[in-house]
Amino acid sequence: xxxDFNEDQRALADTVRxxxxxxxxxxKRRAILASPAGWSREVWQGLADLGVLAVNIDEGYGGxxxxxxxxxxxxxxxxxxxxxxxxLAAAVIAxxxxxxxxxxxxxxxxxxxxxCGESIVVLAQADARGAPVTELxxxxxxxxxxxxxxxCADLLLVSAQxxxxxxxxxxxxxxxxxxxxxxxPTLDGQRAADVVLKDTPATRVxxxxxxxxxxxxxxxxxxxxxxxxxxxxDATLAATTxxxxxxxxxxxxxxxxxxxxHRMADMLLHQEQARSMSYLAAMHCVGTEKPARQRVLSxxxxxxxxxxxxxxxxxxxxxxxxxxxxxxxxxxxxxxxTAIEMSFGDTDSHLARYARLSRAA
Amino acid sequence: xxLNFSPEETAFRDEVRRFVGESLPPAIxxxxxxxxxxxxxxxxxxxxxxxxxxxxxIGWPSEFGGPGWSPAELYIFExxxxxxxxxxxxxxxxxxxxxxxxxxxxxxxxxxxxxxxxAAEEWWCxxxxxxxxxxxxxxxxxxxxLVTSGDGDYYIVNGQKTWTTLxxxxxxxxxxxxxxxxxxxxxxxxxxxxxxxxxxxxxRPIITLDGAHxxxxxxxxxxxxxxxxxxxxxxxxxxxxxxxLGHERTxxxxxxxxxxxxxxxxxxxxxxxxxxEPLFAARVAQVEIDLMALEITNLRxxxxxxxxxxxxxxxxxxxxxxxxxxxxIAELMMQAVGAYALPFRQTDVGPxxxxxxxxxxxxxxxxxxxxxxxxxxxxxxxxxxxxx
Numbered sequence: 001x002x003x004d005f006n007e008d009q010r011a012l013a014d015t016v017r018x019x020x021x022x023x024x025x026x027x028k029r030r031a032i033l034a035s036p037a038g039w040s041r042e043v044w045q046g047l048a049d050l051g052v053l054a055v056n057i058d059e060g061y062g063g064x065x066x067x068x069x070x071x072x073x074x075x076x077x078x079x080x081x082x083x084x085x086x087x088l089a090a091a092v093i094a095x096x097x098x099x100x101x102x103x104x105x106x107x108x109x110x111x112x113x114x115x116c117g118e119s120i121v122v123l124a125q126a127d128a129r130g131a132p133v134t135e136l137x138x139x140x141x142x143x144x145x146x147x148x149x150x151x152c153a154d155l156l157l158v159s160a161q162x163x164x165x166x167x168x169x170x171x172x173x174x175x176x177x178x179x180x181x182x183x184x185p186t187l188d189g190q191r192a193a194d195v196v197l198k199d200t201p202a203t204r205v206x207x208x209x210x211x212x213x214x215x216x217x218x219x220x221x222x223x224x225x226x227x228x229x230x231x232x233x234d235a236t237l238a239a240t241t242x243x244x245x246x247x248x249x250x251x252x253x254x255x256x257x258x259x260x261x262h263r264m265a266d267m268l269l270h271q272e273q274a275r276s277m278s279y280l281a282a283m284h285c286v287g288t289e290k291p292a293r294q295r296v297l298s299x300x301x302x303x304x305x306x307x308x309x310x311x312x313x314x315x316x317x318x319x320x321x322x323x324x325x326x327x328x329x330x331x332x333x334x335x336x337x338t339a340i341e342m343s344f345g346d347t348d349s350h351l352a353r354y355a356r357l358s359r360a361a
Numbered sequence: 362x363x364l365n366f367s368p369e370e371t372a373f374r375d376e377v378r379r380f381v382g383e384s385l386p387p388a389i390x391x392x393x394x395x396x397x398x399x400x401x402x403x404x405x406x407x408x409x410x411x412x413x414x415x416x417x418x419i420g421w422p423s424e425f426g427g428p429g430w431s432p433a434e435l436y437i438f439e440x441x442x443x444x445x446x447x448x449x450x451x452x453x454x455x456x457x458x459x460x461x462x463x464x465x466x467x468x469x470x471x472x473x474x475x476x477x478x479x480a481a482e483e484w485w486c487x488x489x490x491x492x493x494x495x496x497x498x499x500x501x502x503x504x505x506x507l508v509t510s511g512d513g514d515y516y517i518v519n520g521q522k523t524w525t526t527l528x529x530x531x532x533x534x535x536x537x538x539x540x541x542x543x544x545x546x547x548x549x550x551x552x553x554x555x556x557x558x559x560x561x562x563x564x565r566p567i568i569t570l571d572g573a574h575x576x577x578x579x580x581x582x583x584x585x586x587x588x589x590x591x592x593x594x595x596x597x598x599x600x601x602x603x604x605x606l607g608h609e610r611t612x613x614x615x616x617x618x619x620x621x622x623x624x625x626x627x628x629x630x631x632x633x634x635x636x637x638e639p640l641f642a643a644r645v646a647q648v649e650i651d652l653m654a655l656e657i658t659n660l661r662x663x664x665x666x667x668x669x670x671x672x673x674x675x676x677x678x679x680x681x682x683x684x685x686x687x688x689x690i691a692e693l694m695m696q697a698v699g700a701y702a703l704p705f706r707q708t709d710v711g712p713x714x715x716x717x718x719x720x721x722x723x724x725x726x727x728x729x730x731x732x733x734x735x736x737x738x739x740x741x742x743x744x745x746x747x748x749x
Binding site for chain 1: 746
């Protein structure tokens, strides 16, 4: 048992941290946010050049062949910078899904292109409530909602219900007949899209058990998301601690007041529990049998989601009026933490799923 | 990063589990598993069983007759004992005064006291809190005056200690006393070992809200204490007390106890059909998840400790979360049986498992108060970890 990271892992985290500190400052991010696309190809290419996009891709396809721990370190290190580019969707979930489902030819074509930053592949999974996207004769129809970074994809991987009731995974190219991608900004400044398909031609990617593979890839994504949240909460707590030490009221730093000290202690308790569960999620998101894996990941999402809410809300509260301004990174961390709690299933849904799985166990 | 125990540690876990399974008297196990308080003799019996196995000096280095375990082995041992229904070790002798004696005691003090702690021949209690000195411990007033005499110097002790856990069983008490009233708060305190049979010592029970006699007042009226029973130097007692605090905190999270009690909660909730209620099931799930996270947090602290990084203020995190979880489980157990939690200390009404639940809930409110209240722990976290 040890909680240390090896040299390669530390080097990866340092690379990402240096990138955020040097090349992804507040003003830079603000400019990207204000641009029409809302993300930067140039930044994306820069990340490819650093090798960071190759983390989840096997060495045979030009990748580094790392696992969830390294992904988690990268995601944590990105946390403070609030990357607007589609790292989680395109560099974590898509490669995890492709390596599980796709043919050798498909992998050969797409994985090296993902690793070098040339292509962005995004999974479109969540259906509009009660109305799954369906496949008939190789064409897809229906609506995928709030697909993270769906608008910038060079290829969409769309899950669809086949006539026999099973789920299949299909590749859909932008510009295909009947495809409308409605791209928009989300609460946290990132981009998402509703994807509407009407008899859109598509190519089957998987060779069976697509739903299992999609769930497995999304669980890898969920573990990475938890690690990102931990990185953001570290930054949020550090900034709030600094603020409490410098902000003077009643002739002293407000951090001297016990009411605020105890709130900070409560925030730290949430943070350390979230960090622990993010480690556990990274350990179990690959290689653990499905029910046990889902149980741990739901537990992680509950712990991390509750920490996101508590820390985000109280960091703004302790900053007072300053916490409400767009000028501080803090409000942007607040919005991303809020979005993370609501992504991949919110706290309540995971608590309910955990209870169900515990019952069955 | 590797969250697994080593093969040696896993083998050790199996060994402890087997030992507890084979050696723990079933009557004791049944009491622990059903949340019934143990008698003095039952605690003594278990400690003697451990001692016979060579595990009497838990957490002690081998030079003092302990098994010389690593922090991880100690953690595994306590977790397995708790889950197997063994009594919680009485810490006042084993984990509190013993490390002080080993680090700061004279060879004579070590030889006089340590073997009898290990063999459960002498029971210790703690004399820290006073009516006017709780969280603000350094304001304690119990007075010890040095008297020089031809047949050996001695102190005369006058004052009152309180919340003395299981003091009614104790042979000895270790006390913080004021030896220099003129000095600044922390600097006039000494650390004395006092024989409970000394003339002038009076123990009076305090009955707590659950109807139990667990804590006491201990009064000192002109009690004569030989100067040889002082630990270290006069007026340095506060430093020694802080040293002790660092050792008191092993197993502070109580992971094994919480796991055992959670399993009991689930059995009761199942028997009562409450687990089918979505809200109740969610509450149980929440506490189970909190415990899962705390177990990893505890292992992180343990792992840092193994690399000889001192167990610092992080122990406060473990104390707060550990006590909150145990209290939440006790509360849910009481809730689970509904009205049958209300008959007080009755064994002839309602299901067997319901008999102790109301009293157990009441009793465990102590957890967030003792050992440094959870509010004091939050002061420590915000000041020592966050630097506020």
